[in-house]
Amino acid sequence: MLVLQAIIDGVLVGGFYALMAGGLTLVFGVMDIVNFAQGILVVLGAYLSYALYAHLNIDPFLGLLITIPVMFVIGIAVYWSMIKPIKRDRVIMSLLTMFAVGTVVEGILDYIFTSNLVAIHTSYRDSSVQVGSLVFPNIYLYAFAMSVVLLGGVYYLLYRTRFGRSLRASMQNPTAARLVGINTDWVSAFTLGIGVGLAAAGGMVFGLTNSFDAASSYDLISRLLAIVIFGGFGSLSGALIASIVMLVIQDVVAVVWSATWGQTTFYLVLVLVLLLRPQGLLGRKAVRAQ
Amino acid sequence: MTAIDVTPVGAAAPEHIPYEPPKAVRRGGTALLLVLLAVFPLVFTNPAVTSIGVFTMIFLVAACGWNIFSGYSGYISIGHAAFYGIGQYTVALLVLHLKVPAGWDTFALLPLAGLVAAVLAVPIGFLLLRVRKHTFIILTVAIMFILQLLAFNLTSWTNGSSGLELPFPTWTGSFFNEPFYYVGLAAAIVACAVSWWVRRSKYGLGLLSIRDDEDRARGLGIHTTRTKLIAYVMSAFFVGIAGGLYAPFVGSVYPQFGFDPNFDLAVAVLVFVGGIGTLSGPVVGTLLLIPLQQYFYLQFGNDNLFLIAYGVLFILILRLLPGGISPSITQLYRRVLVARQLRTTAPPGPPGASGAPGAPGITPATVTGAEGKEDTP
Numbered sequence: 001m002l003v004l005q006a007i008i009d010g011v012l013v014g015g016f017y018a019l020m021a022g023g024l025t026l027v028f029g030v031m032d033i034v035n036f037a038q039g040i041l042v043v044l045g046a047y048l049s050y051a052l053y054a055h056l057n058i059d060p061f062l063g064l065l066i067t068i069p070v071m072f073v074i075g076i077a078v079y080w081s082m083i084k085p086i087k088r089d090r091v092i093m094s095l096l097t098m099f100a101v102g103t104v105v106e107g108i109l110d111y112i113f114t115s116n117l118v119a120i121h122t123s124y125r126d127s128s129v130q131v132g133s134l135v136f137p138n139i140y141l142y143a144f145a146m147s148v149v150l151l152g153g154v155y156y157l158l159y160r161t162r163f164g165r166s167l168r169a170s171m172q173n174p175t176a177a178r179l180v181g182i183n184t185d186w187v188s189a190f191t192l193g194i195g196v197g198l199a200a201a202g203g204m205v206f207g208l209t210n211s212f213d214a215a216s217s218y219d220l221i222s223r224l225l226a227i228v229i230f231g232g233f234g235s236l237s238g239a240l241i242a243s244i245v246m247l248v249i250q251d252v253v254a255v256v257w258s259a260t261w262g263q264t265t266f267y268l269v270l271v272l273v274l275l276l277r278p279q280g281l282l283g284r285k286a287v288r289a290q
Numbered sequence: 291m292t293a294i295d296v297t298p299v300g301a302a303a304p305e306h307i308p309y310e311p312p313k314a315v316r317r318g319g320t321a322l323l324l325v326l327l328a329v330f331p332l333v334f335t336n337p338a339v340t341s342i343g344v345f346t347m348i349f350l351v352a353a354c355g356w357n358i359f360s361g362y363s364g365y366i367s368i369g370h371a372a373f374y375g376i377g378q379y380t381v382a383l384l385v386l387h388l389k390v391p392a393g394w395d396t397f398a399l400l401p402l403a404g405l406v407a408a409v410l411a412v413p414i415g416f417l418l419l420r421v422r423k424h425t426f427i428i429l430t431v432a433i434m435f436i437l438q439l440l441a442f443n444l445t446s447w448t449n450g451s452s453g454l455e456l457p458f459p460t461w462t463g464s465f466f467n468e469p470f471y472y473v474g475l476a477a478a479i480v481a482c483a484v485s486w487w488v489r490r491s492k493y494g495l496g497l498l499s500i501r502d503d504e505d506r507a508r509g510l511g512i513h514t515t516r517t518k519l520i521a522y523v524m525s526a527f528f529v530g531i532a533g534g535l536y537a538p539f540v541g542s543v544y545p546q547f548g549f550d551p552n553f554d555l556a557v558a559v560l561v562f563v564g565g566i567g568t569l570s571g572p573v574v575g576t577l578l579l580i581p582l583q584q585y586f587y588l589q590f591g592n593d594n595l596f597l598i599a600y601g602v603l604f605i606l607i608l609r610l611l612p613g614g615i616s617p618s619i620t621q622l623y624r625r626v627l628v629a630r631q632l633r634t635t636a637p638p639g640p641p642g643a644s645g646a647p648g649a650p651g652i653t654p655a656t657v658t659g660a661e662g663k664e665d666t667p
Binding site: 088104225226280 | 417
């Protein structure tokens with residue numbers, strides 16, 4: 001029963017990890033850039049929700065209507081001001097640039113909110129639904145529902161709209177996409193906006209379920225990157241599956257063995273998977289190095 | 291053309307204009323730098339200043355070591371803190387278990403710290419080098435976090451999150467930093483010497499060819515995996531030594547400061563700012579940035595403003611000097627030479643004449659073509 005509970009927890013929490021990892025993998029797929037700032041941007045999203053709740057008493061879920069657009073604009077601004085001007089060594093230069101952006105954001109957050117741990121204390125934070133001996137914390141249920149809605153929205157955007165088609169085209173072959181008249185710059189900018197917007201949503205749930213400060217971002221980004229490699233870079237479905245697998249492994253190991261080994265086990269599984277399948281679960285076949 | 295005179299790919303510039311400053315300037319510069327570094331702690335005796343010097347030396351060893359693998363092979367590792375941590379724990383555990391007295395004896399453990407890191411780098415490198423590009427970058431981070439988690443969890447060895455305390459040497463306060471500084475300087479010189487050897491050896495040429503086009507290098511008969519692995523092990527050795535120097539200097543080892551994600555990026559940043567894949571890049575980057583970073587930390591450390599200052603500075607450097615400081619300077623120097631040559635060889639003609647006809651092959655078009663080369667993805 002404990003194991004079943006652990007699996008359920010893992011799936012529910014994996015849902016919102018998929019949001020954050022989805023943003024990361026999408027950005028990578030379109031632009032070939034590893035958004036190293038995703039961790040701190042998630043924390044930024046958490047702080048925004050926290051500030052709205054603490055000062056204006058806006059419910060975090062409702063507050064997403066404000067935070068997601070704000071973060072979307074931040075993403076677009078970062079693209080135009082930071083990523084677009086990069087001319088050479090795009091992969092590593094964009095990674096370093098995003099790291100630098102992350103450092104600045106971390107410094108600002110540390111300055112404004114200090115390094116004391118905070119959490120968003122809503123009324124429904126500790127309530128839960130009980131079915132038999134299984135416990136479903138309300139907050140995870142809400143978060144899971146929200147993740148399903150948002151990821152469904154992203155899927156709709158990707159596969160049912162004109163913008164989605166341009167995005168997928170830019171993913172497959174940027175040069176050809178440009179040749180048929182797709183403005184890949186705007187596609188990239190919007191994609192980064194979406195990725196950062198998803199970080200806002202993930203950050204809100206992160207803030208609801210954890211105590212956090214700016215330094216939480218390191219743990220977050222390492223998990224997100226591991227998820228994205230596990231699922232295969234650029235694959236949204238891969239990120240989804242990998243998030244759930246990771247959290248389930250972690251929770252089950254925590255129950256049957258000990259909590260401290262949960263994350264280590266996941267990383268070991270990651271290494272094993274990559275030994276057999278270097279491109280990750282659903283990744284595209286590794287292309288030629290240059 | 292010797293091995294050291296590597297022209298940028300696709301450069302159509304004439305060969306008689308060198309790509310680097312003349313030998314005398316380079317040798318003189320190196321000697322001057324060495325003298326300056328050697329007398330530095332004698333001139334600035336303030337412990338706060340010499341401690342910045344020690345940190346600079348530690349990062350200099352690490353940056354030169356990192357550059358041997360990531361700079362020359364083009365495989366960017368941002369998980370070398372794995373070996374930094376291994377070096378720290380090796381020294382700490384040996385000191386505690388063998389009861390090595392603090393002081394000069396601790397430095398005797400340094401080669402051992404490097405060796406343990408190098409030995410562990412063999413299986414790790416073998417695993418990592420199966421993948422390329424982005425996956426490699428991220429996997430290096432993953433390995434580093436695995437080791438960090440192990441350090442947290444193997445409490446019987448590492449004492450977990452409470453960390454290990456190392457005995458402090460009995461040197462008096464004003465003399466404390468100097469031994470660390472000079473040992474660090476010696477290690478840095480060795481690291482740079484190895485880096486220099488790799489850069490001009492046949493082996494290094496193989497490594498550089500992997501950076502430029504791995505499949506073609508393999509086609510030319512280079513054992514790519516072996517070549518990469520050797521470089522990986524070499525760089526792990528030096529980063530391990532950097533860790534082995536850091537642990538006794540600060541007197542404690544913690545999982546989050548041993549296997550420190552900030553260290554990884556810090557080293558990558560230093561080398562990128564200085565100029566990746568060059569011999570002088572890591573040196574220039576480290577000597578410039580680490581003192582600045584430490585200064586920011588001392589100045590604005592209280593409110594974490596140093597993070598903002600450092601991040602902004604970093605963005606500015608990335609924006610203004612995307613190739614790194616060292617290559618930018620040599621490029622500038624070269625542009626001056628080319629311009630001078632164009633001026634002297636161009637026959638006097640009407641000022642409006644475009645494309646100065648002078649030495650064959652030197653036209654402004656080819657020159658700008660060589661300078662403004664862009665890597666399209």
